[in-house]
Amino acid sequence: MNTPTSNTLFLRAQQSIPGGVNSPVRAFKSVGGTPIFIKRAEGAYLYDEDGNRYIDYINSWGPMILGHAYQPVVEAICQRAAFSTSYGAPTALETEMAELILSMVPNVDLIRMVSSGTEACMSAIRLARGYTGKNKFIKFEGCYHGHADCFLVKAGSGLATFNIQTVPGVTAGVAADTLTCAYNDLDAVNQLVQQNKGEIAAIILEPVAGNMGCIPPAPGFAEGLRKICDEENIVLIFDEVMTGFRLAAGGAQERLGVKADLVTYGKVIGAGMPVGAFGGKREIMEHIAPLGSVYQAGTLSGNPLAMIAGYTLLKTLKDNPQIYQQLEDKTAYLHKGLDEVLQRSGIPYIINRTGSMISVHFSDKPVNNFADAATANNERFNRYFHHMLNAGIYLPPSAYETWFISNALEQADLDHTIKATEEFLAKEA
Numbered sequence: 001m002n003t004p005t006s007n008t009l010f011l012r013a014q015q016s017i018p019g020g021v022n023s024p025v026r027a028f029k030s031v032g033g034t035p036i037f038i039k040r041a042e043g044a045y046l047y048d049e050d051g052n053r054y055i056d057y058i059n060s061w062g063p064m065i066l067g068h069a070y071q072p073v074v075e076a077i078c079q080r081a082a083f084s085t086s087y088g089a090p091t092a093l094e095t096e097m098a099e100l101i102l103s104m105v106p107n108v109d110l111i112r113m114v115s116s117g118t119e120a121c122m123s124a125i126r127l128a129r130g131y132t133g134k135n136k137f138i139k140f141e142g143c144y145h146g147h148a149d150c151f152l153v154k155a156g157s158g159l160a161t162f163n164i165q166t167v168p169g170v171t172a173g174v175a176a177d178t179l180t181c182a183y184n185d186l187d188a189v190n191q192l193v194q195q196n197k198g199e200i201a202a203i204i205l206e207p208v209a210g211n212m213g214c215i216p217p218a219p220g221f222a223e224g225l226r227k228i229c230d231e232e233n234i235v236l237i238f239d240e241v242m243t244g245f246r247l248a249a250g251g252a253q254e255r256l257g258v259k260a261d262l263v264t265y266g267k268v269i270g271a272g273m274p275v276g277a278f279g280g281k282r283e284i285m286e287h288i289a290p291l292g293s294v295y296q297a298g299t300l301s302g303n304p305l306a307m308i309a310g311y312t313l314l315k316t317l318k319d320n321p322q323i324y325q326q327l328e329d330k331t332a333y334l335h336k337g338l339d340e341v342l343q344r345s346g347i348p349y350i351i352n353r354t355g356s357m358i359s360v361h362f363s364d365k366p367v368n369n370f371a372d373a374a375t376a377n378n379e380r381f382n383r384y385f386h387h388m389l390n391a392g393i394y395l396p397p398s399a400y401e402t403w404f405i406s407n408a409l410e411q412a413d414l415d416h417t418i419k420a421t422e423e424f425l426a427k428e429a
């Protein structure tokens, strides 16, 4: 692709923004090259500042599940903006949004809006600590729950992409309360629980991991965590920032049939506007201020524009459940096509998928945890990324990310993706 304007804009951006980006994963640092500057997007396509078109498999890292510039959302935001953009006082819209979410997801009695997935996850951990009176929590290597200090221990997403093991500024004191073990390793969880008996407030899990590529839970893994939490008075937190409203209307709780005590949301819930949320059992949520003493707050929490965007999208998903089958069918079609061309190439690969979360790993063994993802041929992935970008296909710029399917993708887009992959493999053979 010829992208002179993006190149110029990136040089300019670096004069005023650290690394020229407002979030590290956008910088193409691991795949190399210059990030593409997007001018607009519509449906399944991104258009860069040089007018090049790309099939979008990032979709803003998940939110754009119905594709870009979905008209009902755009119109709702435009209409609401005329009533001002924020009040700092309660609105009926926030209640309608909360009621809609509670009607879609299982096992959530109360929900609090925030402005990002990070805020949702850090609030959930604080709440679990305040509710149990215990300090430690378990997270899984390669899972990413946002950039709050306590999560930046063996995290996925950008930290895995840039191989950042410990983050300067995260104190030893904070990190000491964050226990980690391999995803899908129930024995390791049991060991940590026995070694820290009575000290663990929570286990936080990406119920389908998406920040080390897509890694589904092994059969019985989530169920095993539920059992441990019941036995040990530990709060089970499902981080559904990525899986929520994507894997099913009721998210991973519905898809896996496992109940969490607290659930966090983001991405789809805001339809591309800044929204996160955390919710769960009334007996736990009632510890949140102003009901209880676990303080949590936000100037723009429940922002009316963000609420009307999220409400409009979620209502569409609720009223049109066939969308989930369409997403499933499109992703299965892509999976099958990629599998066929990869199989024919003789190049080692693994495709992991749950619902419309999918990732390709150039690995000669199953990818069931972060260590597996890290030992794949990620240099080959980086070459794959650039081949696809030049073919007008924008994959997540890291082997440690899941691909996000939007329902705006048509078969021609999927066929083009499969064909471009076949052409890449021919070059690699």
Ligand code: KE4
Pocket: 023, 024, 025, 026, 061, 116, 117, 118, 119, 121, 144, 145, 146, 147, 157, 158, 206, 210, 211, 239, 240, 241, 242, 266, 267, 276, 401
């Ligand atoms: P935000 O604070 O970025 O809204 O959400 C943090 C978060 C929490 N939990 C999960 C499971 C997540 O995937 C995320 C954010 N995901 C990354 C992409 N893997 C966001 C992209 C970025 O950092 O720019």
